[in-house]
Every structure is written in structure tokens, then in C-alpha cells.
Amino acid sequence: MAFWNKIKNYDTLFFSVLAFFAIYLFCSYNGVGISPDSIMYTSAARNFVAHGNLHTFNHAPIVDFPVFYPTFLGIISFITRIDPTLFGWWLDALMFASLIFCSGWIISRFEPTSHIYKWLILIAIILNPGLLQVYTYLWSETLFILEVLLFMIIFRQYMLQHTVKWLVFAAIIGAVACITRYAAVTIVGTGGLLLLLDRSLPVRKKIGHILIYGFISISLLVANLWFNALHTGTVTGPREPSITPFHKNLYYFGTVFCDWLGFTPNQYFLATPLAVIILAGFIIALVYNFYRRRLSSFENIAITFALVYGLFIVLSSTFSRYERINPRLLSPMYIPALWGYSSWALLVLKRVNNRRVRVAIAALFIAAMLGYITKIFLVDKTRYNDLIADEYGNPGYTDNDWMESEMANYLKTMDKSIFKPKVTIYSDAHEAVYFFSGMSSYLVPHKFFKKDVEKFYQKKHFYLIWFKNLENRELINLTDIKSHKQLKPIKEFGDEGGIYEYNLNSN
Structure with missing residues (x-):
């Protein structure tokens, strides 16, 4: 036991260094990937440094995206005197390393936990193609996903102690996340749902805490939307109605998970059933934890967020038109979903008394995880060969097609x-x-x-x-x-x- 306790944090730090190195590898040819969204963020950040406003290159306030990420870039640029397109890969690498460190810290506090489980899950997070793509671009998801984990850490402290201090801290994280990405209303929804389900709170105290949490967590978002409406006449820019029905969005949702599980496009016929199983599984797990009074565990908070976020993406895509559901849109859901659908193995091992059965279950889980890790590693290797070894670069305005x-x-x-x-x-x-x-x-x-x-x-x-x-x-x-x-x-x-x-x- 002394050995395991000694490496409790050093192993997490080791995987964080690996995460930093992974981003370095994928940005080693042409730096951080630059997409149209990246240019919007960058131009607003440059104006923040030069003129103290958040106007984009067309001299209008940034509206399609919330204000915090370009402000975040602008602050770093002001301090370092380096343009975001130059420090972008460093920032992404540091945030990805921080994400892995937070993930390891949380996994170490699962109920129960295991070092082998932790190592396998951290490797699966580092090698996930969707996350590696996100963290090689100047995108606000890089900050938002980290905010999701910070929220889980703070909100769990609240659920253990039920003090206003921790509730306010969690609400502040939620408020900042809401002006990082509009989809962060799912953090507000996650906290609100858990407060409603928490049977250890007296009704009067519950109502008060819900009001405090709700008011603080949406305050910055309301201010951002009010500013947008005042200066541009729209709250989030011009939006078109969706052209994809619910069943199609459910299918696209499922195709992302097919990719994450290592399926090929020929197996996309499984997409819709897989999407239904995943979302239904989260609902069943949440109901089970409610009746077992296990709402305060990290695993349950992760499950709740994955459910709220997944439903939000599918439903919002049904009513509003934006890019088709893809790995980037669902990237904030990957880690919570991975925890939700893997931590069951720890619970089963804890309850099985027969040593041979325990060994068999553990071996089966390890084999499954190693198979999964191998699949996604091969996907990453192919991407690395295409983009870096073949000297093409991350797709975007700095890749070879544009440079030539x-x-x-x-x-x-x-x-x-x-x-x-x-x-x-x-x-x-x-x-x-x-x-x-x-x-x-x-x-x-x-x-x-x-x-x-x-x-x-x-x-x-x-x-x-x-x-x-x-x-x-x-x-x-x-x-x-x-x-x-x-x-x-x-x-x-x-x-x-x-x-x-x-x-x-x-x-």
C-alpha cells in the first residue's frame, strides 16, 4: 500500500507530461490548427489587446461566440506580447496536460478506485482522436472541457458538505463556462438537476440553494446576451432553423460514438441503436444512483453531465441549424461518458468475493480496454502520418494547401x-x-x-x-x-x- 500511495500523484503527473507531448507532436509541423472559428477568436483577442474591445476583424462585437475565450487569449497575449496563433499550441498542450491531471485526480477518488483502471482510462483519454483534434486547434472547447472537470471537483465538495461557500464556487465556474461556450448551460442544468434530486437537503434549504446557484450561474450569460442584443440586435447572431430532424441528429450522435469505439463507417447502421442505448443507460444509472443515495460520487456527477449534455446537443440540433453533430461538438462528453461506462467494472469487482471470478472479470476488462486503446492508437498514428510525417499540417489556414x-x-x-x-x-x-x-x-x-x-x-x-x-x-x-x-x-x-x-x- 505504501508504494501505491507514493505514486498516487506522480503517475498522474507522468500522464500529464505524455498529454503535453502528444499535442506537441501533432502541432510540430505547422503549429496550432487555424479554422474560421479560430480566426474569429484571434481577431477579437487582438482587438482586446490593441483597443480594449472584443470586436472581430469586421469591426463588429463578437456575437456568434461568447466573450470569455477571446478575452482569455487576449489577456495571455497582453502579458506575453505573443500572438495567439504563435502561443496557441503551447496553450493547448498546457490545457490538455491540465485536463489529464484533473482526470487522474478525480479517478483517484472514485468509489472504489484502482491504479490499473486509472492508467488505462488516462491512456484512453490521451489517445482519443476527438480530444486530440480539439486540443490541436484554437477552439474554445479546449477551455470549456477543462471547466467541466473543475465544476465536477467543486460541485462534489458542495454535495459532500452542502455549504453555501462551495455552492457559490461551483456556480461561479458554471457562470464562466457559460461565457466560454453557450453549450455550458448544460453545466447549469447538471447542477440544477442534482440539486433537485438530492434527498438529503430539506425542502426550504433546497429551494434557497437552487435560487442561489441558478442566479449566479446564469448571471454572466445573461449579461453577455444582453450586451449582444443591445449592440447587434440579436442575442447569439443570426440563427437559421434546423434542417435535420431528431432521428437524424440521433443517428449523427451515434456515428460519433461509433468512431470513438473504433467502428468503421460500414458499421454505422448501429449508430441510432447505440445512441439510444447510451442515453438510456445514463438515465438508468442516474435513477439507480438516486435510489441508492449515491448522487455525490464523481461517477454520478459525470453521468449526469453526460446525459444533460448529450440530450442538449441532439435537441438543440433539431431546432437550430449549426454544424452537423461531430466529434468536436461531443468532445466535452467523452470523458464523463468513458467514466460512466467503465466505472461499473470497479463496482462489480468490489462486490465479487470469489477470487477467480474477480481475476476473470479484471482480465476481461483489461483486455477490452487494451483492445480499445490499440484501435484509437492506430487512428492517431494514421492521422500523424497524414498530417505531420507527410508534412501537410493540421487542416486549416496554415496547412500546405494554403501555404502553397x-x-x-x-x-x-x-x-x-x-x-x-x-x-x-x-x-x-x-x-x-x-x-x-x-x-x-x-x-x-x-x-x-x-x-x-x-x-x-x-x-x-x-x-x-x-x-x-x-x-x-x-x-x-x-x-x-x-x-x-x-x-x-x-x-x-x-x-x-x-x-x-x-x-x-x-x-
């Missing part, structure tokens, strides 16, 4: 005087224009918003920077625009796109 792009390199070095002052520049990828040229531009309108399309076609003079390889079906396309406007080519780049001008007075 004639159009991107022209935007970096062009004479900006070709654009007349005060004439609006439009693009189908306005974030790409900013990333490569530093210029502000505006997105061409979505087809769904008819009034915006009409206003666009009423413009008498504008410039258009069009990226053919980024064409978005939800936006009006180049063919549509050319059917309404006689565009004058300024510079064309074959299949890559071109720069155009429309001036009614010169036609």
Missing part, C-alpha cells in the same frame, strides 16, 4: 491600394481574407435570409473576393451573383477563385 496557394500568397503580398477606400469588400470566406491580408470584409448573405440577399443585390459598388474551394451551399454563390451583377475581374486564380469589382457607374 497562389491566391493566399497573393493576398499576403498584394498592393491594397487596388481597393478604393469606403467601398465594401465581400467574400464567401471573410475570415480567410482577414487571415491572409489583414483586411476587413463581410460575408455574402445566406440564401435563407431573403432581405439580406435583396440588400446585397441593391449595392451599387463593391468588391468580391471569392474562394472556390471554400464555397458554402448556404450562401449565395458566384454563379448567382454573376447572374445579377456584371463583375469585373481584378485578378483570377483558376480553380482557386478570384478578386472582382462591381461598379454600377462604370457598367
Whole structure:
């Protein structure tokens, strides 16, 4: 026992170092991955440092995303005097290492726990392809997932002691998370559900604690949404109704778990049944823990969050249109789900008295975990070979396709005087224009918003920077625009796109 107690924290630190090294490996060629969302965060962070506001490159307040992550980047940039695109991989590596350390700390306090179980689970977390993707990009999920674990740690302290101090601390974590990602309302929901189910609280005290927790945890989100509405007229930017029904979103939810379990696309026929089993399993486990009065365990808090978050993603995707359910969207759910569906083995081993049966169950679990770890390791190895060994880089605006792009390199070095002052520049990828040229531009309108399309076609003079390889079906396309406007080519780049001008007075 003395040996195990001695390594209780050193082994967690060891796996944290491995996690840091994993991110270093995947960012070793072209640094942190830069996506359109990354550019939004980065431009707001730069403006925070330079002007003290959170405006994006198009001079408007950041609305589609909450304010804390770009503020977080801006604070680090202000202190270090380094741009987020340069320190991004360091930040991601440190946060991933912190995530693993928090995970190990929590697992060590499972009821019961095991060092072998802990090591296998930490390896499975480090090697999860979804998490490795998230933590190699400048995305707010990197901070949000860490906040989820911090919330679990603090909220468990509250459930053990039922003091207002710990309740307020948990609510503050929830409040900050809500302005990191809007999906953090699931943290608020998780805490609220556990408070409602907690039978050890007297009714009057329960009501008071729910009110305190609810008021504090949504306070910053309400302030953020109020600011958005005041300055832009929308609370979270323009949103379109969903085009995917509930059953389709349930299927997409299941395909992500198929990927995480090492299934191939040929086995996606299992996606919907798997999604139903996973969500139903969380519900059954929560009900079981409620009747067994085991709500305060880390395992139960994790199960509750996984259930609330999973349902939120499926249901919100059914009513509002955003990117299709994918590993990035479900990444905050991976660790809680892994804990929820693996910790049962510890409970079974604790209750089995027959030594041979215990050894058999333990061997079966270890074999299953090693098989799973091998599968995801091979996925990671393939990704590493494709992106790093073959010198391509993390997909995004710093990968080889863009670095070797004639159009991107022209935007970096062009004479900006070709654009007349005060004439609006439009693009189908306005974030790409900013990333490569530093210029502000505006997105061409979505087809769904008819009034915006009409206003666009009423413009008498504008410039258009069009990226053919980024064409978005939800936006009006180049063919549509050319059917309404006689565009004058300024510079064309074959299949890559071109720069155009429309001036009614010169036609």
C-alpha cells in the first residue's frame, strides 16, 4: 500500500507530461490548427489587446461566440506580447496536460478506485482522436472541457458538505463556462438537476440553494446576451432553423460514438441503436444512483453531465441549424461518458468475493480496454502520418494547401491600394481574407435570409473576393451573383477563385 500511495500523484503527473507531448507532436509541423472559428477568436483577442474591445476583424462585437475565450487569449497575449496563433499550441498542450491531471485526480477518488483502471482510462483519454483534434486547434472547447472537470471537483465538495461557500464556487465556474461556450448551460442544468434530486437537503434549504446557484450561474450569460442584443440586435447572431430532424441528429450522435469505439463507417447502421442505448443507460444509472443515495460520487456527477449534455446537443440540433453533430461538438462528453461506462467494472469487482471470478472479470476488462486503446492508437498514428510525417499540417489556414496557394500568397503580398477606400469588400470566406491580408470584409448573405440577399443585390459598388474551394451551399454563390451583377475581374486564380469589382457607374 505504501508504494501505491507514493505514486498516487506522480503517475498522474507522468500522464500529464505524455498529454503535453502528444499535442506537441501533432502541432510540430505547422503549429496550432487555424479554422474560421479560430480566426474569429484571434481577431477579437487582438482587438482586446490593441483597443480594449472584443470586436472581430469586421469591426463588429463578437456575437456568434461568447466573450470569455477571446478575452482569455487576449489577456495571455497582453502579458506575453505573443500572438495567439504563435502561443496557441503551447496553450493547448498546457490545457490538455491540465485536463489529464484533473482526470487522474478525480479517478483517484472514485468509489472504489484502482491504479490499473486509472492508467488505462488516462491512456484512453490521451489517445482519443476527438480530444486530440480539439486540443490541436484554437477552439474554445479546449477551455470549456477543462471547466467541466473543475465544476465536477467543486460541485462534489458542495454535495459532500452542502455549504453555501462551495455552492457559490461551483456556480461561479458554471457562470464562466457559460461565457466560454453557450453549450455550458448544460453545466447549469447538471447542477440544477442534482440539486433537485438530492434527498438529503430539506425542502426550504433546497429551494434557497437552487435560487442561489441558478442566479449566479446564469448571471454572466445573461449579461453577455444582453450586451449582444443591445449592440447587434440579436442575442447569439443570426440563427437559421434546423434542417435535420431528431432521428437524424440521433443517428449523427451515434456515428460519433461509433468512431470513438473504433467502428468503421460500414458499421454505422448501429449508430441510432447505440445512441439510444447510451442515453438510456445514463438515465438508468442516474435513477439507480438516486435510489441508492449515491448522487455525490464523481461517477454520478459525470453521468449526469453526460446525459444533460448529450440530450442538449441532439435537441438543440433539431431546432437550430449549426454544424452537423461531430466529434468536436461531443468532445466535452467523452470523458464523463468513458467514466460512466467503465466505472461499473470497479463496482462489480468490489462486490465479487470469489477470487477467480474477480481475476476473470479484471482480465476481461483489461483486455477490452487494451483492445480499445490499440484501435484509437492506430487512428492517431494514421492521422500523424497524414498530417505531420507527410508534412501537410493540421487542416486549416496554415496547412500546405494554403501555404502553397497562389491566391493566399497573393493576398499576403498584394498592393491594397487596388481597393478604393469606403467601398465594401465581400467574400464567401471573410475570415480567410482577414487571415491572409489583414483586411476587413463581410460575408455574402445566406440564401435563407431573403432581405439580406435583396440588400446585397441593391449595392451599387463593391468588391468580391471569392474562394472556390471554400464555397458554402448556404450562401449565395458566384454563379448567382454573376447572374445579377456584371463583375469585373481584378485578378483570377483558376480553380482557386478570384478578386472582382462591381461598379454600377462604370457598367
